[in-house]
Amino acid sequence: MGPTICCCVILIFMINISGTSSSSMIVIGHRGASGYLPEHTLPAKALAYGQGADYLEQDVVLSKDNVPIVIHDIHLDEISNVASKYPARYRSDGRYYAIDFTLAEIKTLRASERFNHQTGKPIYPNRFPFNQSAFHLVTFEEELEFIAGLNKANIDNNREVGIYVEIKEPSFHKNESRSNFSEIVIDILRKHNYTKRADKVFLQCFDLEELQRIRVQLKSDLKLVGLLSDENHRSIYNKNDFSYWTSEIGIEDMSTFVDGIGPHYSDLYEQGTTLKPSKLFNDARKHNLFIHPYTFRSDANLQPFATFDVMLEFYIDKLKVDGLFTDHPDKVVRYIEFKHKQSNTGIKLQSFSLVLIISSIAVISL
Amino acid sequence: MGPTICCCVILIFMINISGTSSSSMIVIGHRGASGYLPEHTLPAKALAYGQGADYLEQDVVLSKDNVPIVIHDIHLDEISNVASKYPARYRSDGRYYAIDFTLAEIKTLRASERFNHQTGKPIYPNRFPFNQSAFHLVTFEEELEFIAGLNKANIDNNREVGIYVEIKEPSFHKNESRSNFSEIVIDILRKHNYTKRADKVFLQCFDLEELQRIRVQLKSDLKLVGLLSDENHRSIYNKNDFSYWTSEIGIEDMSTFVDGIGPHYSDLYEQGTTLKPSKLFNDARKHNLFIHPYTFRSDANLQPFATFDVMLEFYIDKLKVDGLFTDHPDKVVRYIEFKHKQSNTGIKLQSFSLVLIISSIAVISL
Numbered sequence: 001m002g003p004t005i006c007c008c009v010i011l012i013f014m015i016n017i018s019g020t021s022s023s024s025m026i027v028i029g030h031r032g033a034s035g036y037l038p039e040h041t042l043p044a045k046a047l048a049y050g051q052g053a054d055y056l057e058q059d060v061v062l063s064k065d066n067v068p069i070v071i072h073d074i075h076l077d078e079i080s081n082v083a084s085k086y087p088a089r090y091r092s093d094g095r096y097y098a099i100d101f102t103l104a105e106i107k108t109l110r111a112s113e114r115f116n117h118q119t120g121k122p123i124y125p126n127r128f129p130f131n132q133s134a135f136h137l138v139t140f141e142e143e144l145e146f147i148a149g150l151n152k153a154n155i156d157n158n159r160e161v162g163i164y165v166e167i168k169e170p171s172f173h174k175n176e177s178r179s180n181f182s183e184i185v186i187d188i189l190r191k192h193n194y195t196k197r198a199d200k201v202f203l204q205c206f207d208l209e210e211l212q213r214i215r216v217q218l219k220s221d222l223k224l225v226g227l228l229s230d231e232n233h234r235s236i237y238n239k240n241d242f243s244y245w246t247s248e249i250g251i252e253d254m255s256t257f258v259d260g261i262g263p264h265y266s267d268l269y270e271q272g273t274t275l276k277p278s279k280l281f282n283d284a285r286k287h288n289l290f291i292h293p294y295t296f297r298s299d300a301n302l303q304p305f306a307t308f309d310v311m312l313e314f315y316i317d318k319l320k321v322d323g324l325f326t327d328h329p330d331k332v333v334r335y336i337e338f339k340h341k342q343s344n345t346g347i348k349l350q351s352f353s354l355v356l357i358i359s360s361i362a363v364i365s366l
Numbered sequence: 367m368g369p370t371i372c373c374c375v376i377l378i379f380m381i382n383i384s385g386t387s388s389s390s391m392i393v394i395g396h397r398g399a400s401g402y403l404p405e406h407t408l409p410a411k412a413l414a415y416g417q418g419a420d421y422l423e424q425d426v427v428l429s430k431d432n433v434p435i436v437i438h439d440i441h442l443d444e445i446s447n448v449a450s451k452y453p454a455r456y457r458s459d460g461r462y463y464a465i466d467f468t469l470a471e472i473k474t475l476r477a478s479e480r481f482n483h484q485t486g487k488p489i490y491p492n493r494f495p496f497n498q499s500a501f502h503l504v505t506f507e508e509e510l511e512f513i514a515g516l517n518k519a520n521i522d523n524n525r526e527v528g529i530y531v532e533i534k535e536p537s538f539h540k541n542e543s544r545s546n547f548s549e550i551v552i553d554i555l556r557k558h559n560y561t562k563r564a565d566k567v568f569l570q571c572f573d574l575e576e577l578q579r580i581r582v583q584l585k586s587d588l589k590l591v592g593l594l595s596d597e598n599h600r601s602i603y604n605k606n607d608f609s610y611w612t613s614e615i616g617i618e619d620m621s622t623f624v625d626g627i628g629p630h631y632s633d634l635y636e637q638g639t640t641l642k643p644s645k646l647f648n649d650a651r652k653h654n655l656f657i658h659p660y661t662f663r664s665d666a667n668l669q670p671f672a673t674f675d676v677m678l679e680f681y682i683d684k685l686k687v688d689g690l691f692t693d694h695p696d697k698v699v700r701y702i703e704f705k706h707k708q709s710n711t712g713i714k715l716q717s718f719s720l721v722l723i724i725s726s727i728a729v730i731s732l
Binding site for chain 1: 399401402403408409410411412413414415416417418492493494495498499500501502504505508509511512514515516518519520521522523664665696697
């Protein structure tokens with residue numbers, strides 16, 4: 001009877017420990033699943049939704065007639081056929097600006113995989129092929145309706161995907177006499193029931209002073225995210241002093257009006273014999289800011305990381321960031337699920353060996 | 367030492383049996399992930415792709431200018447705003463036909479969740495909300511480019527999703543002087559490198575005589591699928607004798623020119639004290655035809671099945687169909703993955719108890 005009892009004990013134990021846990025880190029579909037489909041198109045958002053992203057990102061820019069459009073740049077000429085469709089409509093710098101086109105005009109454009117406006121060459125040649133199939137730009141409201149509709153249809157899956165909105169270039173919009181750009185975006189968010197910290201929405205901006213205005217003057221209760229840039233990558237319109245905002249005093253200052261930061265991932269580590277958390281990382285933690293680094297692309301130069309999974313391991317398991325922006329949500333979701341499976345198997349193995357040792361001892365002593 | 371050795375043996379054994387197997391049954395995204403997004407739009411196809419469908423379905427109908435369009439019906443008035451956009455363009459039966467509109471006209475339409483053209487009410491009120499966001503109809507070639515592009519961008523994921531094309535209503539098209547409809551579709555397939563049985567493509571039709579013509583006269587080497595209907599659900603244009611084609615002699619006849627059948631799922635069982643395979647099912651198996659039943663919808667009346675998972679269990683685990691059409695690919699994929707996990711756990715438990723018994727006996731005899 002001894003061995004049989006032991007078997008039963010162990011089997012019952014195994015059955016009880018087979019539940020899985022889920023990660024609290026959020027996966028943000030960067031411009032949708034833009035590693036696979038043209039950025040900021042509805043198919044790219046649908047794909048990210050299907051791949052298991054927790055949040056979908058919207059970059060917002062105004063059209064000539066003040067309609068917020070979902071597009072990464074203030075220019076139209078690197079993700080659409082605007083230059084061939086409206087050849088005369090460029091500015092003195094040769095660029096085509098969204099703000100010079102009405103929504104009706106923007107709706108006539110064909111959207112495409114991102115390319116260099118000077119060479120015409122795609123930025124990521126191994127991604128979705130250039131100028132294939134049929135893609136369109138959408139308004140901010142069309143995308144909010146899209147996500148709300150998907151969430152409604154997913155109620156029985158207990159799935160509610162959030163939105164992660166970026167107000168693009170407030171200074172540029174101000175120069176174009178649209179100093180109420182943020183107000184327009186926040187009004188639309190309110191109309192769609194995104195009003196407070198508890199809602200599944202983040203509002204991000206590289207312009208920290210604009211975020212401060214949104215919190216203090218506009219009295220917004222949304223979760224605000226301070227995007228951080230270095231001097232080499234800042235936009236020409238953004239006059240923020242990032243050497244200040246990334247200093248400890250800047251982070252402390254920022255923590256009075258933002259809830260988290262969105263730094264480039266390379267600003268979160270310092271290289272020594274091993275990678276260790278940067279001062280920026282530690283300062284943000286000290287001032288209780290969540291950390292959502294950008295942008296995790298499996299097909300980019302990953303240095304100093306050997307592989308994408310090694311990179312994810314560093315940020316997810318070592319730094320334990322609170323979320324991350326990725327062009328490849330499927331790979332991040334798969335990494336998290338694999339890690340959990342491993343960790344669950346680990347628990348099972350440990351529990352098993354413990355029970356086994358105890359029961360074996362019991363058998364011997366019988 | 368005895369117990370320790372046993373532990374080691376068992377742990378090593380466990381590690382070696384932890385691999386997972388994958389099902390050979392294919393999940394076909396029925397009009398895309400149409401349970402969540404408006405059918406046959408690119409976002410619905412992208413979602414199905416992200417959810418893990420193996421094949422995406424295209425229903426094909428010709429436009430006035432002979433361009434194959436991806437749409438389920440020969441009518442436009444239950445999935446678009448054609449009646450408000452072109453109010454005078456109906457036929458004597460009050461319906462708006464795709465074949466009366468040029469591609470350029472069809473491209474001006476707004477696509478939507480399916481609704482009843484007489485009442486204006488959505489067919490599935492709990493799905494994506496009616497007339498929200500921005501959806502478009504696409505050509506067959508645009509969709510083929512879309513899927514090829516997604517497959518290209520997914521090369522490092524080792525993912526290649528196939529296509530499942532239906533030639534809609536050949537008799538209707540013939541009445542409209544388009545007797546070369548199938549030739550047009552097959553030419554486009556050839557242009558996109560879908561030419562033979564080994565390619566990831568199925569060609570389906572409810573018109574068995576047309577399939578016979580495609581195999582015998584057009585000498586197509588594609589995998590052909592005979593869709594089966596009963597008298598109550600047949601199209602008014604389809605003059606095929608389904609009582610013949612669903613008989614054993616009909617199935618045997620069909621097996622000379624098709625590779626598989628696509629029956630309604632309810633035609634695959636007979637009700638007694640328990641459900642058992644129908645004669646149609648057994649006849650198809652006898653004549654080596656694969657079986658891809660339609661349509662698995664978690665939000666439809668599932669009678670006689672208690673739940674969607676019970677339904678899936680019957681078709682996937684009991685009948686072992688070769689594939690199935692579903693509006694909810696995520697739920698079918700999840701079911702298959704869950705079953706595999708269960709089955710792997712089962713193997714582990716069995717192996718464990720065996721090893722445990724042996725080792726316990728060994729311990730006792732030490």
